[in-house]
Amino acid sequence: MIKERHLNMALIVVCVVIPVWAHLADEPFIITLMTRAAIFALAAVGLNIALGLGGLVSLGHAAFFGLGGYAMGISAFHAQTFTPVAEWPFLIEGTKSMPAIWLISVAVSAFAATIVGILSLRTSGVYFIMITLAFGQMFFYFSISWPTYGGEDGLSVYVRNGFPGLNTLDPIQFFMICFAILVAALALASRLARSPFGLALNAARQAPQRVETVGLDPNRLKLVAFVISGAMTGLAGALFADLNRFVSPAMFSWQLSGEIMVFVIIGGVGRLFGPVAGALVFVTLEHLLGGFSEFWHVHLGVLLLLVVLFGRGGLIGMICGREGSHD
Amino acid sequence: MSFALIAEQILNGVQFGIMLFLMAAGLTLIFGVMGLINLAHGSLFMVGAFAAAAVAGATGSFLLALLAALTAAAIAGALVELVVIRRLYGKDHLDQVLATFALILIFSEGTRWLFGSFPLYLSIPSYLSGPISLPGGIEYSLYRTALIAAGLVIALGLGLMITRTRIGVQVRAGENDREMIAALGIDISKLYTLIFALGAALAGLAGALVGAIQSVQVGMGEPVLILAFVVIVIGGIGSIKGALIGSILVGLTDTLGSVFLPQALRLVMDASSATAVGSSIASMAIYILMGVVLIWRPTGLFGARF
Numbered sequence: 001m002i003k004e005r006h007l008n009m010a011l012i013v014v015c016v017v018i019p020v021w022a023h024l025a026d027e028p029f030i031i032t033l034m035t036r037a038a039i040f041a042l043a044a045v046g047l048n049i050a051l052g053l054g055g056l057v058s059l060g061h062a063a064f065f066g067l068g069g070y071a072m073g074i075s076a077f078h079a080q081t082f083t084p085v086a087e088w089p090f091l092i093e094g095t096k097s098m099p100a101i102w103l104i105s106v107a108v109s110a111f112a113a114t115i116v117g118i119l120s121l122r123t124s125g126v127y128f129i130m131i132t133l134a135f136g137q138m139f140f141y142f143s144i145s146w147p148t149y150g151g152e153d154g155l156s157v158y159v160r161n162g163f164p165g166l167n168t169l170d171p172i173q174f175f176m177i178c179f180a181i182l183v184a185a186l187a188l189a190s191r192l193a194r195s196p197f198g199l200a201l202n203a204a205r206q207a208p209q210r211v212e213t214v215g216l217d218p219n220r221l222k223l224v225a226f227v228i229s230g231a232m233t234g235l236a237g238a239l240f241a242d243l244n245r246f247v248s249p250a251m252f253s254w255q256l257s258g259e260i261m262v263f264v265i266i267g268g269v270g271r272l273f274g275p276v277a278g279a280l281v282f283v284t285l286e287h288l289l290g291g292f293s294e295f296w297h298v299h300l301g302v303l304l305l306l307v308v309l310f311g312r313g314g315l316i317g318m319i320c321g322r323e324g325s326h327d
Numbered sequence: 328m329s330f331a332l333i334a335e336q337i338l339n340g341v342q343f344g345i346m347l348f349l350m351a352a353g354l355t356l357i358f359g360v361m362g363l364i365n366l367a368h369g370s371l372f373m374v375g376a377f378a379a380a381a382v383a384g385a386t387g388s389f390l391l392a393l394l395a396a397l398t399a400a401a402i403a404g405a406l407v408e409l410v411v412i413r414r415l416y417g418k419d420h421l422d423q424v425l426a427t428f429a430l431i432l433i434f435s436e437g438t439r440w441l442f443g444s445f446p447l448y449l450s451i452p453s454y455l456s457g458p459i460s461l462p463g464g465i466e467y468s469l470y471r472t473a474l475i476a477a478g479l480v481i482a483l484g485l486g487l488m489i490t491r492t493r494i495g496v497q498v499r500a501g502e503n504d505r506e507m508i509a510a511l512g513i514d515i516s517k518l519y520t521l522i523f524a525l526g527a528a529l530a531g532l533a534g535a536l537v538g539a540i541q542s543v544q545v546g547m548g549e550p551v552l553i554l555a556f557v558v559i560v561i562g563g564i565g566s567i568k569g570a571l572i573g574s575i576l577v578g579l580t581d582t583l584g585s586v587f588l589p590q591a592l593r594l595v596m597d598a599s600s601a602t603a604v605g606s607s608i609a610s611m612a613i614y615i616l617m618g619v620v621l622i623w624r625p626t627g628l629f630g631a632r633f
Contacts, residue, residue, distance in 0.1 A: 057421050119618050122625040126364045126420050126564065130556035131621065137553045138614035145610040147603050254549060258428045265425050295440050301432030308426045309414055 004320040008273040014280070015179060023172040031171040032243070037283040038178040039239045044263035044275030045185045046232030051261070052270030053193060054225035055205035057129050060116065060136030061260050064230040066143065066252035067112055068105035068237025073247035074149055075101050076157040098163045098177070101238055109234025110227050112139075117226035121219050133254060140252035154248025161242055168242070178239050182276070185232055190272055192228070201225050233260070262300075266307055268314030277315050334465045336586050337579065342471045344578025345478030349533035350555040351562070351570040352485055353526025359565030360501045360522050363412065364420055366427035368530055368555070369548025370434035375400040375531025376538035376547060377438055380447040389452035393535050400531020401524045408523040413516070431549070439545045446542035449535070474536055481529070482571050489567060498522065502565060554581075557613055561620045563630025572628065577613050584612035 015038065022030035043065055050056040078085045078094025085092040095101060120131045144152050160168045168174050192198045204211045204218035211218045241247045250256070259282070267278030285303070289296035311318055354368050378399035383392035407430060415423045451470045459469040489495040497518055500508045509515045534548065541547070558577050562569025589605030596604070620628065 051421075057424060059424060119621050122621050123560075126358065127560060127626075129364060129420060129424060130560055131617070133553055134557045134560065134614055134617060137550070138611050141610035142607055146607045254553065258431075261425065262428070265421075269421070295436040297432040298436040298440070301429040301436070304429035304432070305411065305426055308422050308429065309411070 002319055004271070004273075004316060007316060007320055011273050011276050011280070012183075015182075015276070019172060019175050019179075028171045031175050033283055033287055035171070035175045035178050035243055036240075037279045038175065038182045039236050039243060040260070040263055040282065041276045041279035042178070042182045042185055042239065043233045043236035043260050044267070044279055045182070045189055046229045046234075046236060047260050048229075048264050048270070048275050049189055049192065049232065050226050050229035051264055052274070053198060053201050053205070054222050054229075056222060056226055056229075057261075058120075058132040058226070058229070059129050059254070059257050059261065060132030060134070061230070061233050062252050062254065062256035063116065063136040063139040064109040064113055064233040065237035065240070065256060065260070066139055066247075066249070067109045068234030068239075069241035069247040069251045070143065070149065070155075070237075071105040071108045071234070072101045072161070072238040072241040073155040073157060075104060076161055077149065077155055080158060096159070096161045098161045098168070098242070101161055101242075102235055105234045105238035106231045109237070110231040113227045113230025113234075114223070117223045117230070121223055121226070133257070136252065136254055136257050140249055140254070143249040143252055150248070152249060154246060154250075157241070157245045157247075160245055174243070178243075181235065181239065185235075186272060186276070193272070197221070197224070262304060266304070266314055268316035271314065271316045274314055274316050281315065330463075331465050334461075334463065335467060336583055338465075338467055338471065338475070340579035340582035341575060342475050342478075342578070343582055344575035345475050345482075346533050346537050347551070347554055347558050347578055348478060348482060348571050348574035349529045349536075350551055351558040351574055352482070352567055353529045354552075354555055355559050355562070355565055355567065355570045356498070356522055357526045358559070360498055361412075361416055361519055363415060364423050364427070365412070365526075366424060366552065367407065367430035367434065368526070369550075369552030370431050371400045371404055371527040371530040372534035372537075372548035372551055373434065373438060373545065374403045375534030376449070376543040377442060377447065377534075378531070379535035379538055380449040380543045381442075383449050384447070389455075389539075392449065393532065396531045396535030397528045400534070401528040403531075404527020405520055405524040407527075408520050412523060413519070416519075435545050442545075444545065446544035449538040449543055451539045470539065477536070481532075482567075485567055494518075494521070554613070557617050559627070560617055561627055563627025566627070566629040569627055569629030576616065580613050580616050581609075584609035588612070 015034065019031045019034045022028070022034070043061070046064075047058065047061050050058050050061075074085065075095045079096045080094070083094070085094055095104075116132065116135045120128050120135070123131060143149075149155050160174070162168055163177060166173045166177065168177065193202075200211060200216050201221045204216070204221045208218040211221070237251060240251070263275050263278035263282055265278065266281055267274030267276065271277075282300075285300060286296065289299050293299070307314065350368065350372060354365060357363055357365055357368075375396035379392040379396040382395035383389060386392075411426060411430065415426055455470045455473055457469055458466045459472050461467050461472070487495075489498060497508060497513055500511075501515065501518060505515065508518075530548075533551075537551075538547075554577060558570060558573040560573075561576060562571075562573030585606060588609045589602045592601035592605045595601075624630070
């Protein structure tokens with residue numbers, strides 16, 4: 001058995017070596033694939049905070065991914081057309097600056113996660129799954145029927161947003177930005193899991209009554225986890241929109257919610273690096289199988305079915321054994 | 328706005344609701360008895376629609392098409408239960424969500440592989456096309472009237488089956504105490520397969536019936552599935568009555584909202600922005616309804632109280 005710590009190091013090394021090699025070998029497409037994997041991993045690290053730590057099976061995280069994406073799309077749209085986002089109650093200008101857009105995305109998706117979380121956490125179990133799925137669909141239909149920002153056609157951003165001191169149009173530099181954010185998110189998730197908050201949350205997942213007995217509100221703990229989780233996924237959405245320079249209602253689709261969950265599961269629920277492993281495997285499969293069969297989702301479906309039915313603990317669980325996992 | 332138009336929209340809403348009921352009833356039964364959340368229920372809806380379109384294309388008979396939809400969906404449901412679902416009963420909801428999500432991927436791509444990406448068409452039979460005159464001078468589509476009638480008959484039949492028959496007794500017993508019913512000598516796994524196939528057949532029938540008024544295509548099941556989830560959240564899990572009332576509420580809210588909200592907003596703003604704002608809000612109306620029910624009664628209108 002390989003120690004989980006060593007496997008995590010190996011995953012980080014893979015995430016650095018492949019893009020650097022691709023940069024030297026002049027293979028920008030590989031760098032783009034790795035950027036995609038890093039962004040998906042970030043979204044899944046976000047979901048894993050709700051799912052792995054809080055036990056909240058949210059099937060609506062595409063809502064936050066999409067909100068982050070549209071926060072970027074709308075800001076950049078107004079900046080490139082030189083129109084204000086809003087004139088009332090005070091003037092809001094569009095922006096093409098990445099750090100500003102990230103802040104907006106995090107704020108917007110955290111706000112939405114608070115509302116969705118407060119409503120969804122009135123219930124639990126299978127109700128929670130259905131309600132998050134339904135709210136996700138609500139954002140999807142809203143984005144389709146709202147004509148101002150492209151409706152069904154989506155919104156194109158012609159030039160990638162800027163980051164002070166970097167050329168974001170260079171694939172390797174944009175990858176490094178995404179990778180740095182992913183590492184920061186992993187560090188935050190790891191700190192969170194070991195913090196008093198994380199420990200209390202862990203307890204709230206396993207024995208809510210006991211947590212209540214010692215004077216903590218389990219639902220409040222879960223709500224905070226849900227908001228952090230949604231905000232992180234929203235940030236991933238903003239980066240994803242920047243990667244494609246395009247946002248569309250597809251970012252809100254329920255399939256995407258399912259896929260973000262698949263990243264977490266293939267890698268291993270509650271494992272710090274599970275989402276990274278899952279996203280890497282997903283993007284690799286998407287590229288390899290998508291190249292040789294138009295119907296690659298069948299293969300993905302079968303693989304997923306096998307992992308769920310027979311491979312408890314996901315890839316990391318299979319390689320490292322069960323010790324150290326959350327359940 | 329005329330009375331006839333309002334009546335027509337109300338009937339449209341009821342018809343939509345009745346079709347949702349056929350989906351929601353199966354889901355809520357399967358959840359109530361087996362404790363399983365089945366995302367692949369939308370795929371069975373799609374299987375029914377495709378089977379109907381294929382058979383109608385080959386034979387030209389609408390009744391045969393409906394029969395094919397029922398059979399194909401029931402067989403697909405029974406097979407899926409025997410091969411995959413059966414292994415999920417003891418597992419947690421997360422595993423059920425993922426396994427049934429995997430089934431959606433397999434069903435959708437499998438159907439695309441068999442039938443191609445282009446939508447199929449299923450036409451309304453001649454004896455059900457055209458309008459019908461309803462009391463009060465309302466002209467309404469005969470086919471949609473038939474849908475409402477068929478749905479009500481099925482709802483009544485389901486209700487009688489649950490309350491009056493031996494199977495119904497077993498279903499209710501299964502909801503309350505799984506071990507006890509097995510101890511009384513009832514083959515619980517056969518009962519589970521039967522209920523799953525019944526739910527699948529209802530979904531397949533809904534797919535075929537709806538397939539005649541919209542196009543039959545891959546991915547048609549999931550939006551309906553998610554609406555059926557909204558219905559169940561509103562009606563309460565495990566309750567057929569809740570599913571019926573929830574479905575009609577959702578059907579009416581969605582249909583009437585998208586027709587009347589833009590018109591109502593036209594009273595306070597100009598026409599084009601009223602259409603835009605109205606349709607955006609209308610697209611969220613049923614989710615707002617769900618939110619209100621959640622605040623008021625977290626376990627749904629007819630759900631078990633905790």
